[in-house]
Amino acid sequence: MKKKLLLGAILFASFLTANAQDSCDAATAVTTGQYSVSAINGAYEAGCYAGNSQNAPAAEWYAYTATANGYLTVSSAITGNANGEAGIDTRLSILTGTCAALECYGYNDDVDPNATTPDYRSEATVPVESGTVYYIVWDNNWQNQAFVFDVTFTAADCVSPNVFGFQSPSVGTDSASLSWMAAPGSPDYDVMYGAIGFTTDDTTGTTVSVDTNSADLSDLPAEANLWYYVRSNCGDSQGDWVGPFALTLAAGLDYSNGFDDAANRADGFRNLAGWGLSTDENEGATLSHSPTGFLFSALSTTGASNSWILAKPVVLAAGEEVTFSYYAQLLTNSTTLNATLNVTVGMSSDISTHDIVDTYTFAGSAAYANHTFTYTADVAGTYYFAFNNASAQATGNNFILLDTVLLDSNLGSEDFLASQFSIYPNPASDVINIANAENILVNGVQIVDLNGRVVKSAKFNGVTEAQINISDLSSGMYLMNVSSDQGTITKKIVKK
Known part of the structure; x- marks a missing residue:
């Protein structure tokens, strides 16, 4: 993804001829090899994993039918597609299902946008099952110039789960229920979990084996933030480990996070889209409420902001009242610009199921201001609070700064x-x-x-x-x- 639209034409050699179609129903059948996309001008009919793919104005559709179980790789990061700021900028989705009911199966925007020479080309590898059709979709969210893409397939006896098929865990303070999309071939599975940063080569991880595509873990370190990996186990062979995935256990109240612990600043806060965590000591000393860490989210210049970050989940008893407090500041040169910060809550990390429980509107200021509200849990369980930057469209560089989040329990009048x-x-x-x-x-x-x-x-x-x-x-x-x-x-x- 580049910030500007690049136009132009590139000449390619040694590719297969297969004119792309502009809809799922007319998707062009492909096998392995290289294919050219001359221009992107069709209607995009389904969304995918990340970004705003569902709003893309046009796309080119291809269909690949797996001839065996294994791994499918689709890539525009190949010789012939220029790299760097003046190169190709593509976005790729891989979908399954029927044209009337498509599901995301794989996605990639940029291979490495932060490299010294940024790579805005796309590549995705997904497990595939013999006889299943997989739709390859290129959209012109960033540009519509011509490019070439490569389709390769590697057969495998034991295929691990799709990285995009993992659901958000259901967690308690010391337990978790994991689930994921079944891998091709219906194998058994191994799950390895441990401290953040561990690898599957470490001896610090704990492994459990299950015969279904789910696992219930208990007696975990209380309130910990962990990682886990999953692989298929076919008896005489195993698939590659998939992960790591975050496993954030719930906290008990009282809970606080000033984002100042250099070893664990996030402490379970999870960015969904549009928030960052500052770890710069010098920056934090001047911009944070409690030095040296803080969260930040930019106000959109193209429309209303809609940026989300999940807080570490917390366990509440039925009828428990919580005092929720945080410090916020609008970093801006304007004295009249306002920012809007919603707090939502639900019993799932899926923010689409959340209810707004508080809205705080504040103006540009040189100082942080504290905002506090109360919330009462209806039933006992794990609750997920989230912050939503819902500010109106603005001009220039303007940021919400968020720090010192506190959740205190008020269990009664005693x-x-x-x-x-x-x-x-x-x-x-x-x-x-x-x-x-x-x-x-x-x-x-x-x-x-x-x-x-x-x-x-x-x-x-x-x-x-x-x-x-x-x-x-x-x-x-x-x-x-x-x-x-x-x-x-x-x-x-x-x-x-």
């Missing part, structure tokens, strides 16, 4: 009483101690899971200090209700 108690250690693996310095008498303790089930209870005869053994509980988050002569308090605890 805050003062709760502040008199010490609950330690927390997280804990064996026992939790309950103490206070105000001679408040403890009469009983009840531990409840996040589904409202009482999993442990103990009675005491008016003691100022108590201890309860949790070694037999499963790892995870619980609510501890402590009844006393001055009332009942609720504390969140984590069993390691």
Whole structure:
């Protein structure tokens, strides 16, 4: 993708002749080899994985039918297509299904747009199954000049899943459910997970094997941010590892992130489109609210902004009220320009299912301003909050800066009483101690899971200090209700 439209003509040699068609129904059949695209002038009829492909004004359609199980590679990054700023700028989608119901199967815009010599050509490799038709679609989102593309196929006995077929995990504080599109040949699978940065060659990863295209993981490090890989296992052979994919476990409240931990600035915040994370120490010292990291999103100059970033998911109890706080600033030379920042929430990382729970409109200012609102969970579960830059169209360089995100729990009106108690250690693996310095008498303790089930209870005869053994509980988050002569308090605890 280049910022300007390049026009021109390029001469090619040694390619197969196959005039492209302008619709899925009339897609030109291709096998392996090189094909020329003389111009892009047809109607694009389906969207794909990234960007705004569904809005592309034109495309050229081809159809490849797999003759065996293996891997299909489609590429315009070949000799004959000029590279660099003055070179070819293509965008590729690979679709499956019928023309009436197409699904994205592969996508690539630029091979390497950030290289010293940027490569705006496109290449994608996808697993394919014998007898299945795969649609190859080139659209003119960036330019419409002629180019050549290459189709190659490599047969394989054991084919791994498609990287585009992985769904967002469903997570708790120490558990996750993974799922992905079944690989050709219906193999078994291996899943390897570990700390961010690990590779499949490391001995630090943990591997589990499953016979379906899903895996339930438990007893994971509480609230951790992990990576995972998946490969097909065909018994006497295995496919290549696919990944890494992010596995962000949910946090318990209270949660905060000032993006200042150099080893883990993001801490589960995930960019969907249009947000960046500054890690520049000098820049952060002057532009962040809590030096040295911050998030930023540019205001669009071509239309209303629609940039999204997901926060680390959090686990909430039914009826739990959350105080949500953050600091924002509009970095601009204008004193009259406004920015709009929505916060949305849902019980899925799919932002299309979210509801807007708060809107903050603020003007250009030299200082950060704090914005706070409350949210109450309807049911117990994992909640996904997201920030949406929804500002109106602007001119020039203008940025929303976002920093110091806080989520605090307000479980009731007994805050003062709760502040008199010490609950330690927390997280804990064996026992939790309950103490206070105000001679408040403890009469009983009840531990409840996040589904409202009482999993442990103990009675005491008016003691100022108590201890309860949790070694037999499963790892995870619980609510501890402590009844006393001055009332009942609720504390969140984590069993390691």
